[in-house]
Amino acid sequence: MYHLPVLKNRRTLLERAEKFISDIYFTDCNLRGRLYGDSCPLESLACFLTPKRITFAEASKQIFDPCKVGDTFGPTWWTCWFKVTLKIPESWRGKEVHLLWESDGEAMVWRDEQPVQGLTKEGEKTSYILSECLQDEEPHSLTLYVEMACNGLFGAGQGSQIAAPDPNRKFSVQRAELVVFNRDVRELLTDFEMLVDIVKELGEEEQRGYQALFTVNEMVNLCDPSDPSSFAKVHSLAGTFFNQRNGESQHTVHAMGHCHIDSAWLWPYEETIRKCGRSWVTVIRLMEKNPEFVFTCSQAQQFQWVKSWYPGLFSSIQHYVKKGQFIPVGGTWVEMDGNLPSGESMVRQFLEGQRFFNKEFGRYCKEFWLPDTFGYSAQLPQIMQGCGISNFLTQKLSWNLINTFPHNTFFWEGLDGSTVLTHFPPGNSYEMKGKVEDLVKTLKNNKDKGRANHSAALFGFGDGGGGPTQLMLDRLRLVQDTNGLPKVQMSTPDELFTRLQADSALLCTWAGELFLELHNGTYTTQAQIKRGNRQCETLLHDIEIASSLALYRNNTFPYPAEKLQELWRLLLLNQFHDVIPGSCIEMVVEDALKYYEDIRSGGAALLRDACEALVAKGSSVGVFNSLPWERLEVVQIQEGAEKSGLALVRASSIGVSPVKDTPPVTPVSVTVQADGTVVMENGLLKTAINRDGTLASLYLISGNRESISDGCLGNQFVMFDDVPLYWDAWDVMDYHLQTRKPVAEVVQPVHVVSSGGLRGSVSFTLRISDKSTITQEIIMDAMCPYIKFSTEVQWAESHKFLKVEFPVRVRSPNATYEIQFGHLQRPTHRNTSWDWARFEVWGHKWADLSEHNFGVSLLNDCKYGYSVHKNTMTLSLLRAPKAPDATADMGIHHFTYAIMPHTRSFQEASVIQCAYNLNFPLRLIQCSPDTMPWSAFSVTSQAVVLETIKQAEDRGGVLVVRLYESHGSSVTATLRTTLPVREAWVCDLLEKQDPNRLVQVTSEGITLDFKPFQIVSLLLIM
């Protein structure tokens, strides 16, 4: 059968085969040139342009004007609807007929008022199949609509992908015609392409590569592109190669279709809805033809969008979910950022997501799915396990700039010891194309060879949507079991993890956070989004507690469950992994800030209603404390007023208290020295403030200790040049540290604002540059163990990074940072590359640097970026990247941080409580003059934080309370309540009652045992 032996020249044979399928060279005589047969123009093409994203019903009623191929449409973000009339020639009987559509705007074909096919040139989808084999009785004349968005798969950035969108871009239709599609040529091309790729990927080391080379060369010999009757022989020759099987021990690749759709990124939320529609309707078309095709799909929010915008498509999805082909995965509302959302937010991501999946599809997800997020909190394993999830898939740590993560399949152990089976697809991608290269990479990169013999390969265009294509499916089908390549099976996450779990004896364990050594600027970029997130998390926390209490103070109070769900979903949406990190375009920032406004205004009304139900109305002032400990704090009870507007309030834990006459305390003294510096003292702390606002001294009176390092200054603002290598909004690079410059120019020196008593404060203004200034009020309150820095920055910089430093008199190899429901330590030295890679880290409300019996904590009310190197504690304040949002962070910013020296450990010094106090201000309420202090809940152990109180989902008369151990200790604590609790049950984070764990309710309360950082949720039945 074979022709004469060829010379030993691998290169000529390989290039010969490549040219035979080239779409550039020799298309007049090669196989590629035969892919399409006859073509025929459309009968007519007409269009209608609109700035809005409208429904089909609305669009089809408009007046369409004639247009032609080659015309341009715009501007960016508009939509062009096309009316396409076509007539298929009679002579094409028996042929496969496509509408070929190439436009640089993403498009959707509508037929009979339904979306039927997405068309995205960048996603290799340019044809809509009109007939697979044209019959006489089929309609030959048709009218279709094509909805073309004036944006591409990656929005409309100019030049670089992440450049800010060009608002005036024009989009064109380059091709729109009917063509005969030669399916047999396509199949043969796939044979050729796969063989050529095998030759290239296996290289000169593998004999199997040479077998592929000689096979493909013989196929060229036998194939006459102009004579389709020669194709069968050629195809069968390829089949002989592909059907040579592997041995039993070969690695198995679990191929899963996927389509990563960023819920907003280089395009706004609204466009994402259409991206989902375009991508998923195409998936359904593929499922109709490929019954083995499995597609994994995350983010309940996107399903919710499709349900309301494309109800017909949603029904089809439900059908294929039932068939086990369309697999909802992840269990969360969106694929959220893995660092910044609070613990409760993360729980709600799963609560909203899992409940949605269960309601719409009758199933909970068993795996957490977060392929594209910038790091993963050490508390996630416990949260996953609490939400019915024991498997986790991501791949993002393959982006580490410095260290290579050592595992692909391993057990990930969280802060409390919970473990989840974790898999990083070794191909390091969530958007493979089913090519030989993907399979070989998966096999070669696997860092658990001999331990894990199964891997995932996620295929389909992603980020901007797109998803799998028929070609990808055909490729994978060809090499299901081909000697030399891993075995390939279409699979589900469940099948993969079941196989991995069954054979997990040799797997390693990674304990603690999965820190991404890249994108560390995302803890700081878009400060208004960070602030919106923190403030709205706080607000929703308070509303839920006030509303839960109100149910038992006023039996007509309706718990606003629906409205709260609506606000929570907005907050959760903004936690998407390109929104809260600040890596999105300006339009998305505008939407996100609007959602925070919606939460603030809707939330303010809910909080007011709930607080009004807590107490009898009257002319006196009281406070609502949402935190589970008693507080003694200075509050401003009259807006605008200075001294007279302040009061020192004793507030009951989780309850209401009247504002009474100030009890006697050590007053704050403020003394201006001859040299213009100011000394403030409140009996706990004494500080000396320089004319430029820096702290010359911060003295802890009880400990007899100076906090500021010898010869150094606290509250030192510093600026850095901040020019990353590419990912502007995302990355701050190590070398920025070499560009440190103190902010030194004083515009207005320190002067006294509040002269003492309940509050002492000074204010000053510094110039950062001719465009930017800092104005700060340094506040010392009576009885308060920390000093607050209430800061306003006018910010108009370009590629600069503003931070504030506190060099402290503490020596410790580790600093501690608050994370979700706990804290963890990171080194303050740079011994190894793993330590050094963490030059910029994230934390939540506080960070602490302690040696035995003394330490300093840095608290904040809306920041997330920190670094502690040696003895300098630094809080990251503002960045100024220019892509993808050219206006990122420009404008006025407000934020507060605080410094708190302490004796003993930070746990014993109540640093955790102080950071909560800073973030959850006492809320003023109007009450009658005879209001008595009332507390609904308290906890006997300071180690245990009662974080959440809410009405149980779908269960009136039942409250959920969530507590966690915050010190990292094993403790027994009693939850005391004045509410009429009849029964208490332990439940999981999805609020599922554990039938074996009834908890005793005694007159003392509910006594519980906690392990370090354990989260415990209870159902309280009233």
Ligand SMILES: [Zn+2]
């Ligand atoms: Zn993404």
